[in-house]
Amino acid sequence: MDFLINGKRRLSGSIEVSTAKNALLPILAACLLVEGTICLHKVTYFDDINNMLQILQNLGVKVCKYEQMLILDCQNINNYIIPLNLASKLRASIFCLGPLLGRLKKARVAYPGGCQIGTRPINIHLDGLKKLGINVVDRHGYINAFANNFRANKICLPFPSVGATENLIMASVLQKGKVTLQGVAKEPEIVDLCNFLNSVGAKITGAGSDEIIIEGVSKLSSGEYTPIPDRIITGTYLLLPLICGGKIEVCNAKPEHISPILYMLKNNSCNVRVKSDKIIVSCENRPKNFGKIETLPYPHFPTDLQQPLCAVATIAKGTTIITENLFESRFNHVPELIKMGAKIDVLDGSVVVHGVPDLYGAEVEAPDLRGGAALIMAGLGANGYTTVKNIDVVDRGYFKLEQTLNLIGADITRIN
Numbered sequence: 001m002d003f004l005i006n007g008k009r010r011l012s013g014s015i016e017v018s019t020a021k022n023a024l025l026p027i028l029a030a031c032l033l034v035e036g037t038i039c040l041h042k043v044t045y046f047d048d049i050n051n052m053l054q055i056l057q058n059l060g061v062k063v064c065k066y067e068q069m070l071i072l073d074c075q076n077i078n079n080y081i082i083p084l085n086l087a088s089k090l091r092a093s094i095f096c097l098g099p100l101l102g103r104l105k106k107a108r109v110a111y112p113g114g115c116q117i118g119t120r121p122i123n124i125h126l127d128g129l130k131k132l133g134i135n136v137v138d139r140h141g142y143i144n145a146f147a148n149n150f151r152a153n154k155i156c157l158p159f160p161s162v163g164a165t166e167n168l169i170m171a172s173v174l175q176k177g178k179v180t181l182q183g184v185a186k187e188p189e190i191v192d193l194c195n196f197l198n199s200v201g202a203k204i205t206g207a208g209s210d211e212i213i214i215e216g217v218s219k220l221s222s223g224e225y226t227p228i229p230d231r232i233i234t235g236t237y238l239l240l241p242l243i244c245g246g247k248i249e250v251c252n253a254k255p256e257h258i259s260p261i262l263y264m265l266k267n268n269s270c271n272v273r274v275k276s277d278k279i280i281v282s283c284e285n286r287p288k289n290f291g292k293i294e295t296l297p298y299p300h301f302p303t304d305l306q307q308p309l310c311a312v313a314t315i316a317k318g319t320t321i322i323t324e325n326l327f328e329s330r331f332n333h334v335p336e337l338i339k340m341g342a343k344i345d346v347l348d349g350s351v352v353v354h355g356v357p358d359l360y361g362a363e364v365e366a367p368d369l370r371g372g373a374a375l376i377m378a379g380l381g382a383n384g385y386t387t388v389k390n391i392d393v394v395d396r397g398y399f400k401l402e403q404t405l406n407l408i409g410a411d412i413t414r415i416n
């Protein structure tokens with residue numbers, strides 16, 4: 001699928017942020033630990049969420065969708081295998097490894113898929129599991145793991161991996177004893193996962209700090225939960241007026257989750273107002289450059305907003321240097337932006353973006369989820385028509401984006 005974008009239209013209006021895909025995905029995996037029924041509210045059915053639900057169904061979960069309410073009956077988990085055709089559809093399939101080990105004490109999970117933004121190894125997940133006494137055999141593209149000799153332990157992660165932190169928490173919740181995880185990720189999605197697990201009977205403390213303690217419990221039971229709003233979608237919307245001009249009110253936001261973006265916007269040539277869960281941004285002139293921006297784990301500038309920021313930097317006054325520290329191949333949007341008139345030099349791990357007054361429409365291809373979002377933003381700010389091909393990768397994390405943006409003045413047509 002493609003988007004045809006008629007650019008240079010001023011955006012104005014109010015947009016509501018949906019639930020966070022990256023919070024919902026581990027919470028869905030965590031439902032495998034629950035001997036009961038879970039009701040989730042305000043669910044947005046991104047493609048990644050539907051793919052995760054397919055995996056859960058294949059493991060024995062009964063799934064009922066009532067518009068934005070999702071009911072999962074997890075009484076009978078009767079399968080411990082995630083085959084390649086399901087696992088390869090998304091990165092988050094690997095999040096099921098920990099819960100399956102907690103619930104069934106065994107798992108056979110094919111290597112995950114996800115955006116092609118680097119090698120994305122899972123060594124921190126597997127090394128952590130091994131330190132918990134789990135027997136892990138990694139062969140022929142499958143992880144086979146057995147938790148019969150689980151050993152509560154203190155583990156220090158070599159890097160605060162989001163996915164590994166989530167997997168290790170979920171592997172520990174139903175085991176005997178106290179597990180201490182140090183050097184963990186502090187992202188709001190980790191806190192949300194722990195809040196969800198605690199709400200159904202888990203005993204986890206320290207989420208949001210760099211040490212998390214899990215005291216094993218024998219059972220998790222039914223409950224309901226509303227995941228947090230998506231901070232990456234919030235940030236994407238907030239950047240739009242800088243490239244298109246206009247005034248956007250972003251509702252259902254959590255300003256405390258996007259402090260580096262708000263700081264950056266407040267120091268640029270736009271007006272920003274925060275009123276509890278609403279953020280209003282307006283911008284009528286070309287933005288200033290963003291200086292030097294570096295991606296780092298939370299609470300620093302998020303890697304998932306690096307590509308959207310790069311799109312804005314292409315038309316900013318002056319030069320912006322963006323350094324990507326988390327994923328080695330997260331600049332595949334750059335050759336596409338250059339086709340639209342951007343002036344960007346790629347160095348080792350960084351891009352130097354020399355702002356130009358205007359981009360022009362071109363035919364470009366979305367390389368990955370956030371890179372695709374960056375190209376859509378560039379198309380919205382460019383003169384003439386832009387075709388963004390391979391929009392399917394964007395649908396994985398932005399729900400019906402063209403409908404949302406057309407309501408505030410964009411002109412985007414989805415072409416099948």
Ligand code: UD1
Pocket residue numbers: 022025091092118119120121122123124125126159160161162163164185303304325326327328
């Ligand atoms: C999650 C997010 C993704 C975001 C990323 C960083 C989900 C579904 N995805 O991905 O949108 O960009 O956090 O904020 O929540 N690493 C290893 N070995 C491992 C695990 C990770 O070397 O076992 C490296 C990765 O290659 C990468 C870095 O650690 O360089 C960060 O990865 P990680 O935090 O694990 O990201 P994900 O959980 O995959």
